[in-house]
Amino acid sequence: MHGMTGQDVAAPDVIVFDVNETLSDMAPMGRAFVAEGLPEHVARTWFSEALRDGFAVTAAGGAAPFAEIARDGLVRLGEQARLEAPETAAERLMGTFKDLDVHPDVVAGVRALAPSAELVTLSNGTARVAERLLERAGLRESFSRLLSVEDAPAWKPARSAYEHAVARCGADPGRMMLVAVHPWDVHGAHRAGLRTAWIDREGSRYPGHFAAPDLRAPDLPSLAEQLAHLSG
Amino acid sequence: MHGMTGQDVAAPDVIVFDVNETLSDMAPMGRAFVAEGLPEHVARTWFSEALRDGFAVTAAGGAAPFAEIARDGLVRLGEQARLEAPETAAERLMGTFKDLDVHPDVVAGVRALAPSAELVTLSNGTARVAERLLERAGLRESFSRLLSVEDAPAWKPARSAYEHAVARCGADPGRMMLVAVHPWDVHGAHRAGLRTAWIDREGSRYPGHFAAPDLRAPDLPSLAEQLAHLSG
Numbered sequence: 187m188h189g190m191t192g193q194d195v196a197a198p199d200v201i202v203f204d205v206n207e208t209l210s211d212m213a214p215m216g217r218a219f220v221a222e223g224l225p226e227h228v229a230r231t232w233f234s235e236a237l238r239d240g241f242a243v244t245a246a247g248g249a250a251p252f253a254e255i256a257r258d259g260l261v262r263l264g265e266q267a268r269l270e271a272p273e274t275a276a277e278r279l280m281g282t283f284k285d286l287d288v289h290p291d292v293v294a295g296v297r298a299l300a301p302s303a304e305l306v307t308l309s310n311g312t313a314r315v316a317e318r319l320l321e322r323a324g325l326r327e328s329f330s331r332l333l334s335v336e337d338a339p340a341w342k343p344a345r346s347a348y349e350h351a352v353a354r355c356g357a358d359p360g361r362m363m364l365v366a367v368h369p370w371d372v373h374g375a376h377r378a379g380l381r382t383a384w385i386d387r388e389g390s391r392y393p394g395h396f397a398a399p400d401l402r403a404p405d406l407p408s409l410a411e412q413l414a415h416l417s418g
Numbered sequence: 419m420h421g422m423t424g425q426d427v428a429a430p431d432v433i434v435f436d437v438n439e440t441l442s443d444m445a446p447m448g449r450a451f452v453a454e455g456l457p458e459h460v461a462r463t464w465f466s467e468a469l470r471d472g473f474a475v476t477a478a479g480g481a482a483p484f485a486e487i488a489r490d491g492l493v494r495l496g497e498q499a500r501l502e503a504p505e506t507a508a509e510r511l512m513g514t515f516k517d518l519d520v521h522p523d524v525v526a527g528v529r530a531l532a533p534s535a536e537l538v539t540l541s542n543g544t545a546r547v548a549e550r551l552l553e554r555a556g557l558r559e560s561f562s563r564l565l566s567v568e569d570a571p572a573w574k575p576a577r578s579a580y581e582h583a584v585a586r587c588g589a590d591p592g593r594m595m596l597v598a599v600h601p602w603d604v605h606g607a608h609r610a611g612l613r614t615a616w617i618d619r620e621g622s623r624y625p626g627h628f629a630a631p632d633l634r635a636p637d638l639p640s641l642a643e644q645l646a647h648l649s650g
Contacts, residue, residue: 237474243602246576373474374478395487
């Protein structure tokens, strides 16, 4: 079962990677929360609520920097937990977030995908975070462009975020494929006319309220294998 | 310190209440999660992620029923926790959610606010959930209209959700005041031209990335007191 939903998916000319959680491994965040005296599960709450608030700003027609929303959420979580110095804890946690490494499957996956398509990133965060992440993994030169919605100007999953990537790449959206672990990102890219691949490292179920992905794979090397069997 | 941000806030003709968490007390959800074998804190994660997903659908230009997103999230959380019957647990938890009661301050607050303004609700959920909640509290007759974004058709905090309430009430948005515990709702209402009041029952800090409320109060009776001191 390769999860393909149709015969009309061709090998893409451009692969657009989401960055946070799709390329970066967030597991160290849980340990960093514990080191600050917070329960490990708060890491998930924090990231979910940062996205919730960023999407709210987007739905209301505006934009705000991801790092600002994320840091503000850390301070408020620290205050709720009655930490002595929530601002300092938030700074340390943001430091951990900006220094995450890629998932174990990413190096092999990117090397397998790079020969047959142009690779770019499109993040709701800054291009600088993506750049440092890929540099640390030795993968920077595999990517032609590191794009941020800060230039879009709306966050994913707003249509204009994907249109920004389409314009920058100068490609047909139907020949571009978004790769993400987040169903909301797959949904937005699908609505903007891109092909989509959902990376599901944890073996979960895809939510019914989001547009289904064209492809699904448990990791990037498996996605590369699937793409190798598609016609160009 | 009453949190008023200007002298230009007049007593509103129409007060628009958010429903989930603003009127309803979500505390029983934590206990209901525990009864299903899930940690209490998962209740917060569930609600935050339901809003995150609903806002994502909104930001991408669509709409989905709140109950569908909420139930789907419960099933996936139950699967992640390896519950034996996640679908059945999700149904029971949705039952608890639909049978919540109002916060202890709501009855006195609504009775204090009702004589001087038209009261309506505007929910991202169905009008039926608001109706049952207010009927159980003996407050249904204090509200002239129970509005849902299902007729808007976009979710709050999209501008069109508030415009739907403005159109239904036939009022000047500047003479309407949204009352909510959620900063994202205050933000959206402010951008749509309404006055806003933030109810902060937990004594938290208002996030910097959302438009500030015109008024802030620890509960509804305190808000009624503040409004009684404003000129009409």
